[in-house]
Structure formats: C-alpha cells, structure tokens
Amino acid sequence: MPPRRRAHAKAFGRRGPILVLVGLALAAGGCTYPTFGASHGADVQGQEIGKLYSGMFMAGLVVAAIVWGLIAWSVFRYRRKKHDNSIPRQFQEHIPLEITYTILPLVIVIIIFAFTVITENEVDAVSKRPAQTVDVTGYQWGWIFSYQNANGLTLRTQGAVRSFPAAKGYTADVYPQLVLPEGRPTKIVLRSADVVHEFYVHAFNFGRFAQPGVTNVFEFTPVQTGVFPAQCSEYCGLYHSEMLFSVRVVAYPRYESWLRYQEHHLNQIPKHYPLTQR
Amino acid sequence: MTTLVTRPEAVVEPPEEAHGPSGLVKWITSTDHKVIGRSYTITAFLFFLVAGSMAIIIRTQLASPDNTIVSQHVYNELFTMHGSVMLYLFAGPFAFGGLANFIVPLQIGAPDMAFPRLNALSYWLYLSGGIIMLLGFVTTSGAADFGWVAYAPLSNSINTPGAGPDMWIVALVLTGFSAIFTGVNICATVFYLRAPGLTMFRMSIFTWNMLVTAILILIAFPVLTAALVMLWCDRHIGSHIFTVAGGGVPVLWQNLFWFFGHPEVYILALPYFGAVTDVLAVFSRKPVFGYKGMIFATIAIAALSTSVWAHHMFTTGTVLLPFFSIMSYLIAVPTGIKFFNWIGTMWRGSITFNTPMLFAVGFLVVFLFGGVTGIFLASPPVDFAMHDTYFVVAHFHEVLFGTVVFGGFSALTYWYPKYTGRMLNDFLGKISFWLMFIGFWVTFVPQYLLGEAGMPRRIAEYLPNMGWTTLNRVSTAGAYMLFLSVAVMLVNFVEAWRRPIPAGDNPWDAHTLEWATSSPPPHHNFYWIPPIRSERPVWDHYHPEHPVEREHPPRTGGDEVAAARSTARPDSRAQFGSAATARGSVNPEGPSHEPRAAGDPGDDHEGQS
Amino acid sequence: MKAEGTVLLVIGAFFGVVAIVYWFWSGETSGTAMLTGAFLLGLLPGSYYLWWSRRMRPRPEDDPHAEREEGAGVVGAFPSSSIWPFVLGLSAASVGLALVFGSWTAIVGFVVAAAAVIGVIRESRRGGVV
Numbered sequence A: 001m002p003p004r005r006r007a008h009a010k011a012f013g014r015r016g017p018i019l020v021l022v023g024l025a026l027a028a029g030g031c032t033y034p035t036f037g038a039s040h041g042a043d044v045q046g047q048e049i050g051k052l053y054s055g056m057f058m059a060g061l062v063v064a065a066i067v068w069g070l071i072a073w074s075v076f077r078y079r080r081k082k083h084d085n086s087i088p089r090q091f092q093e094h095i096p097l098e099i100t101y102t103i104l105p106l107v108i109v110i111i112i113f114a115f116t117v118i119t120e121n122e123v124d125a126v127s128k129r130p131a132q133t134v135d136v137t138g139y140q141w142g143w144i145f146s147y148q149n150a151n152g153l154t155l156r157t158q159g160a161v162r163s164f165p166a167a168k169g170y171t172a173d174v175y176p177q178l179v180l181p182e183g184r185p186t187k188i189v190l191r192s193a194d195v196v197h198e199f200y201v202h203a204f205n206f207g208r209f210a211q212p213g214v215t216n217v218f219e220f221t222p223v224q225t226g227v228f229p230a231q232c233s234e235y236c237g238l239y240h241s242e243m244l245f246s247v248r249v250v251a252y253p254r255y256e257s258w259l260r261y262q263e264h265h266l267n268q269i270p271k272h273y274p275l276t277q278r
Numbered sequence B: 001m002t003t004l005v006t007r008p009e010a011v012v013e014p015p016e017e018a019h020g021p022s023g024l025v026k027w028i029t030s031t032d033h034k035v036i037g038r039s040y041t042i043t044a045f046l047f048f049l050v051a052g053s054m055a056i057i058i059r060t061q062l063a064s065p066d067n068t069i070v071s072q073h074v075y076n077e078l079f080t081m082h083g084s085v086m087l088y089l090f091a092g093p094f095a096f097g098g099l100a101n102f103i104v105p106l107q108i109g110a111p112d113m114a115f116p117r118l119n120a121l122s123y124w125l126y127l128s129g130g131i132i133m134l135l136g137f138v139t140t141s142g143a144a145d146f147g148w149v150a151y152a153p154l155s156n157s158i159n160t161p162g163a164g165p166d167m168w169i170v171a172l173v174l175t176g177f178s179a180i181f182t183g184v185n186i187c188a189t190v191f192y193l194r195a196p197g198l199t200m201f202r203m204s205i206f207t208w209n210m211l212v213t214a215i216l217i218l219i220a221f222p223v224l225t226a227a228l229v230m231l232w233c234d235r236h237i238g239s240h241i242f243t244v245a246g247g248g249v250p251v252l253w254q255n256l257f258w259f260f261g262h263p264e265v266y267i268l269a270l271p272y273f274g275a276v277t278d279v280l281a282v283f284s285r286k287p288v289f290g291y292k293g294m295i296f297a298t299i300a301i302a303a304l305s306t307s308v309w310a311h312h313m314f315t316t317g318t319v320l321l322p323f324f325s326i327m328s329y330l331i332a333v334p335t336g337i338k339f340f341n342w343i344g345t346m347w348r349g350s351i352t353f354n355t356p357m358l359f360a361v362g363f364l365v366v367f368l369f370g371g372v373t374g375i376f377l378a379s380p381p382v383d384f385a386m387h388d389t390y391f392v393v394a395h396f397h398e399v400l401f402g403t404v405v406f407g408g409f410s411a412l413t414y415w416y417p418k419y420t421g422r423m424l425n426d427f428l429g430k431i432s433f434w435l436m437f438i439g440f441w442v443t444f445v446p447q448y449l450l451g452e453a454g455m456p457r458r459i460a461e462y463l464p465n466m467g468w469t470t471l472n473r474v475s476t477a478g479a480y481m482l483f484l485s486v487a488v489m490l491v492n493f494v495e496a497w498r499r500p501i502p503a504g505d506n507p508w509d510a511h512t513l514e515w516a517t518s519s520p521p522p523h524h525n526f527y528w529i530p531p532i533r534s535e536r537p538v539w540d541h542y543h544p545e546h547p548v549e550r551e552h553p554p555r556t557g558g559d560e561v562a563a564a565r566s567t568a569r570p571d572s573r574a575q576f577g578s579a580a581t582a583r584g585s586v587n588p589e590g591p592s593h594e595p596r597a598a599g600d601p602g603d604d605h606e607g608q609s
Numbered sequence C: 001m002k003a004e005g006t007v008l009l010v011i012g013a014f015f016g017v018v019a020i021v022y023w024f025w026s027g028e029t030s031g032t033a034m035l036t037g038a039f040l041l042g043l044l045p046g047s048y049y050l051w052w053s054r055r056m057r058p059r060p061e062d063d064p065h066a067e068r069e070e071g072a073g074v075v076g077a078f079p080s081s082s083i084w085p086f087v088l089g090l091s092a093a094s095v096g097l098a099l100v101f102g103s104w105t106a107i108v109g110f111v112v113a114a115a116a117v118i119g120v121i122r123e124s125r126r127g128g129v130v
C-alpha cells in the first residue's frame, strides 16, 4: 500500500461516530449473526469481513424483498381482467416520487460505503511487529511457504499437485501446509514466481492475488485452531484445479516447538497433514 | 445497385417491389439493414446454442467430484470458449448487430442504417471472427484456454503457446472492429436519419439505449483492440509489455482489459434494458414511467460504468480501493431509478402476459438479485472473501443471463412478428418461460451457496470431502432444465416457420414507429409515417383520445396549435402551416400542399452541410 | 443537432472530471490515460455538433413541431446490394489468419482487400447521383 493511501486510511479510521454505529450493530448481532452459508471467519480479519457480509446480505435481502414485492404487486394487481378493454390512465411522471427514489438509494449506498471503508482498513492493516513473517510464493502449480526463524534460517515447505509429472508417486497429502500460531498476527508476504495465482483461504474469508511484479503484504490473526482447506482461486493454467494447500493453526507454544523441531530437520520436507481434519 | 431513397410525406402507393437477388446471393450481397439484422440474429443465436452446449458439458463434468468426463485441459478450453462465445459472439452481436440493426432504423423512421455497406462489412467481420474463434478447437494446441479475460502473463507464448490462442486474439480483433463499425453506424443513423418531428427526446427508450450503447462501444472496444495488439506483439515479435522478466507490467493487461471489460457488460445489458422497457410499456398499455429519468439513468450508468473497471482487480493489491468501490456503488443509483421506473410503468396499468411480457418480468425478478449481489462484491472486503468463487459466477450469470437471455427472449418474441410477419405460439412460449425461470434459480442459487462454501471458479474437479457435491448436482439439474427451455423455444420457431400465423402490422397495439409499417417491412421500410408528436407516434395514431398525461405541459410537447408557430417562425416552413395538426389528431389523407418532387436537389432540410 | 452535441459533451465532461480526480487520488497512469481518451472522445464530436448546431437552422428532426412533409424528399443514396463488403470481410479474415500462421494468406488478403476497396469506390461513383 503506498504511503499516501495509508494516510488516507487513517483519516477514515478516526471517524468516531461511525465506529460507534458499527459497534452497536455488531453488539446487536452478537456472535450468532447469520452468514447464509459463508464462513464466520477463523481469524480476526475474516470475522470482520464475515460481519460486514452478513450485514450487507441482510440489508440486500430487505431491499430485494421490497422491490420484489412491488413487482409482484403490480403484476398481480394490475393484470387485465377478461373482456376488459379499457385503457388505463396515461400518466408518465411524478417528480417528487422520482426524486425520492433517486435520493434513497444514494443514501443507502453511502451508508454501505462507510461500513465498507471501516472494515477495509481493519482488514488491510499490518501491525508493526508481527509474531511471524511467512513468505508465500505461488508457482505453477504449488506453493512455497518460507518461515524466517530467530537464527536467520529459512524453513521451506513446498508441495506440488497430484497430476504434475514431478509429483508422481505422491499421494493426496503432498499438498503443502501453512502453519500459523493462534492469537498472534502473522504477516504474509505474497509473491508469484510465474503467472497470476490467488492465495485464497476460505476459512479466513480472504483471497489475494499472487501477482507477478507485485509484492502483497497482509496479516492473519487466527482465533481458532484446526486445519483449514484452501486453494488457488485464480485460474493459472492446466492444473489450477489441483493447486490446493491447507492452513494449520496451532496454539502459540506448539507453534514455537514446531518451528524449533523444523530447524533440526532442515532440508527435509516437513510432515504434512491430510487436507481435512479427521 | 444504389437506390435513391425519398421519404414519403403521406400515404404513397407501394411501388413495384424491386426483384433483387434471393437466397444465398441475397444473403451475401444484401446491404439492407433488415437482412443483415436477421443474419446477425440467427448467427448470434447459433453461437448461443454452441456456447450453451459447452455449458452443459461443463455442468455435467462438475456434477461429481473428481469427474473425468473431459480432461482438465479440455475443461479449461470449454469454460474459456463458453465465456468468450457467450459474451463476444452472442450477447453483444445479438443486441447491437441483430436487434438494433433491425429495429433502430424502424423506430426512428429511417430507410436504412446510415452506412449500409459498412453494416454488411460488420457482419462479415463478425461471422469470420466467430468461425476463426471456434476453429481454434481443431488446432493441435486446442482452443484458447486462458479464460475469457486472458490474464497476462498466462496468455503469453510461453505459458499458452499455439495457434488456438492466437486465433482467439485475431477473432476478437475482427469482431471488435465489427462492433466498432456498428457503433459508428448506429450513432450516425440516430443522429442523421430521424423522421421529422422525432426529436432526441421523443426516441423510444430502446433507441436511446442503443445510442448510449454505441457510444460505450466506441469508448471500450478500441482499448480492447489495442490491448490485443500488445498481446500479439508479446507473443510474436518478442516485446515484453506484459512480462516482468522483460521489464513489463503484467497488471497493465488487467487495467486495459477491464477498462474494456466492465463497459462491455453494460454494452450487453443496456440494449436489453431498452427492449424490456418498451415491452413493459406496451403490455401495460401505458407510457414509460419517468421517460426522461430513464434516459438520464442510462447515460449515468454508461458514464459510471467506465470508471469502475478496477473493481475486478480489488484482490490484486494494486488499485485504489475506495475510489472504485464508491464509483461501483453509485451505479446502484441509476439502476435503482430504472427499477422503480419499470415498476411505475406497470403500476395501474392493464397488463397482459404474453410471452414477451413474461420474459420481461422474469428479467426484472432475476436481474434484481444479480444487482444486489453485485453491490456486495463492490465492497472490497467482501470481494476478498468471494472473489473468483462460484459466488461471482452466480452473480454474473444472474445479471448476464437475466439481461441477455430473459431480456433477449423478451425482445425476440416481441419483435418476432416484425422480423417475420408471423406470430409465435404463446403457449409454447409460456412453457419455455416457466422452464427457464425455474431452471434458472435451480442452477444459480446453488452456485451462490457453493461460492459461500469456498468453491473457486474455473476448476475442472474438486475433492469429494469438500461438501460441494450435492449443491453441484442440483445446479447441473437446473442447467438441464435451461437446456429444455431453449429446446422448447426452438420448437416454437420451427412451428412458426412450418405453420405460419400472419401477424399483421401491429399485433401488440404497440407504441413506436416500427409498428407503423408492414410486417416484415418493405424495402426501405416506410410508405407512410404517422405524425410524430410524442415518443409514442403509433399509439397516438390509434388512440388519439389517450395521449400522455403531463403534469407540466412542456413547451416542446406539441400541444400548442401549430398555427401559432407559423407566425412565430416565418421561415420557409410557414408555407406548410395550413397542414398543421394538433397533437394526436390524425390526418391520414396527408397534408394539402403540393408534394415535392422526389429527388428534388433543393432539399435543404437534411442540414448536413 | 444541439441535443446530440450536448449528450456527447456531458459524457465527455464527466470523464474529464473523473480523470482529474483519479489522477490526483491514485497517481496511476494507465487509467488516467484511458479516462482522458474517453474525455476527448466526448469532447471532439460533441463540440463539433454543437458548433454546427449554431450555424444551421434546426433540422426537421430537431423540431418538435415539424410536419412530415418538411422531411420529405431525398434522404440519401442507399445501396441495396453490394458484393464488396463480403469480399472485404473475407480479405480481412485472411489477413487475420496470416497473423496466426504467418503465411502467404496475408498477400492474398491485401490484394483482395485493395480490389474490394476499389470496387466499393467505383460502385459509389456509379450510384452516387445524390
């Protein structure tokens, strides 16, 4: 994010009253807000998005229901009766009404936009001192996850796809796995080695392009341990369907010991976990 | 053969119809906008069937996890060609090549398009482009398989080598030029060939929308063509515009493509908005509610749609999120105006539900939800969660299928009598509608849910333990219903062809000028034109006692007695003052003055120079 | 002519404003360039039409009170059939295919295209008694 835009983002973040409104809305929604099938988010950022989505979906349903209702009413109420050949009034305009339904959508979208900007800034924020930085590189067709540990060593996890010739002999669990600590922000630095991929973790409600020539930085703060299936979601060529990976969230102490363990087994492919738990 | 066309001023005896060529020769040589429009319509419809069949294969493949009905490579070709054929070869050409070509000159009382031979050239570029695109399938590399958006650097010669992708590029350049020529033609026709009294603010909403579409074409398509030329250079002469290695910028492709791509979806939508507006008014027996607001909304949509391209690039991390988000949201405002105007048009009307009206209402219902989910996606955080999942697939099918297929079938069944002089079977039409309406929701609601469950788009297979199988099965079943619905429509066409029911000039008691001439119209369209005193000349002619009610009679409404005018403007027109008619009154005998000699070179009313 | 010009100018002006806002907010070049192009696309024909509209009497189609007979007379010369668009289309397609296969079809395409252009022009001369 260029500095100019970040400054701008801050300015928006200071809009106190709107924040209060959001807070109220979320408090009212509580933890059990409906997402209509979407993920509630297994990380802090994803939860924000889940709430925004839920709110928009409900607002959208209300608007849709009203307009559908109006359509249904006019269709059923004003259908021509049999043998009725009269011609209805030929009115064409009602200026106050027309102005109303110009202003109304405008107000609605501006409110939605305000919520959007708030969530956007929370989701895009990157903390100064993340617990861990992971470099993620997408390539045709797999992922490389590299962790920088305290001793300056780089741990790499790499995996390929089933159909990829180089991966012959691997079973389904060759898919690479990203390991993250629970409750701590992890910074992801995302790059592409060849074409455009998308690093998409459904459980985190988040996807970002691995765009050649661009380095994308963002942060996850998981709030839930477990193994979450994930995959490339931007079409990237022949085996795009198989560019799967998974995200494994573990408690922080376990994460540290995992990292230490990996240090002693450098150059070995770390143990993989099946894509879905149990 | 060039004919000098004169415009009739009153009822003229139909001249001896010139017996031009017929059959294949006519098809190849005709420059008549009606022949070309019909060719466009048929060709585009064939492409619709081709791309629809691909969709059926796609859906069949996805009905089971890890399915291998087609290989991954073929699947990638199929969704690329499904999207490309639907958008570039069906939806657009069906609207601005087929419907607009046939209807716009008729609606403005013109004898033909402004540039008939350019019009024919457009068709041949389009047809050859379409054939070249599909011929990609028989090359050794197979057809293009980089998605209809051809993101660089996947689309370069290293990642997607072969002749098939190159043919895709060339096909798009050819159809792109065809679209540009049609755009020029429509603008010139609307600007220069309107009938006397048919001011800009008396054109039907369909014609207005086609004009705005034509302007959008002129903005958007040149950018696509330029981008394709750059891509071709990258592939063939070693330039590095879109490759990082050579110092290029891959994301530039996305900027260029979507600067075309987003207006393109409105190029596809606006014509059908216009057609549906006309249909709703005619079958409600009322004028279009908020006529001026409708025009304003169309222009606003067109303008805004060209400033939102990067909402397709939210997840690249390279675009100004708030700008593109708010611009996208703003499109909801004119679209909302349109919706309320559509409802206002039906409100207190006297509605009959013939097939065109059913499809038009179907369009309203379907498009509404597509629009609402579009609002969600205009929010960058939500887009982060939903981008490139089946949620997006469901969203854009709801808007595209809603406009192009529901709106398109509405337009096709509405104008079919004008195209052919025959009626379609209303019963079969209704069956087709209900199959389509139900099939549509069965196909695409599961896709929304799949997107929410995290299924990415453009995947040839998925694992059985993802929990996506049932929803995919339902969606596939819905796709088969859609197939059936189109089949019923085809049966309807065949029936109308085998057992013609003559339609008459004006079967729907419609409003606009195309219904003033015979069905199908004669060569050069009109022997007689009613006086034009509102945007509903034909309605005014048949129902002179039911003009539009206006709250504030506008100064230009034509309500004034024209005699007053002739004193106010003592120019050459004063000599015709005696023939002035008040609005709504009909003077089928024609005005009582000496008719001008046809071909009078002193005609200065065209005003071109 | 006035309404036509105004529509184009309004659309063009919108893009002018958006281009300025976009440039100062994002600093991104490609989008600014394209928006500026769209601005010019509205400005040039729009101002041309407006310029003309002041120099001519309103045409019958600009006049809400115009009578039908005011527009009577010659509308223009409209060819009703011509083989040349077909020939031109085919030659364009063969030039296009040459871009794919890099073969001799380009030469054939260019020759046929030239012939078609000559054909179109001669046809216009013959029929053009407007």
Ligand code: HEM
Pocket (backbone or CB within 6 Å): B052, B055, B056, B058, B059, B079, B080, B082, B083, B084, B086, B087, B091, B146, B147, B148, B149, B393, B397, B400, B401, B404, B405, B443, B457, B458, B459, B460, B479, B482
């Ligand atoms: C006949 C009913 C249709 C069905 C069952 C259908 C089905 C599908 C499916 C399942 C996909 C996703 C393929 C994938 O991502 O793997 C798709 C993609 C697409 N469809 Fe359709 N479709 C239909 C009609 C249409 C229509 C009418 C249009 C446009 C006018 C259209 C335009 C597209 C586009 C642009 C894509 C994206 C292609 C891409 O990802 O590159 N479809 N369709």
Ligand SMILES: [Cu+2]
Pocket (backbone or CB within 6 Å): A197, A198, A232, A233, A234, A235, A236, A237, A240, A241, A243
């Ligand atoms: Cu991929």
Ligand SMILES: [Cu+2]
Pocket (backbone or CB within 6 Å): B261, B262, B265, B308, B309, B311, B312
């Ligand atoms: Cu868009």
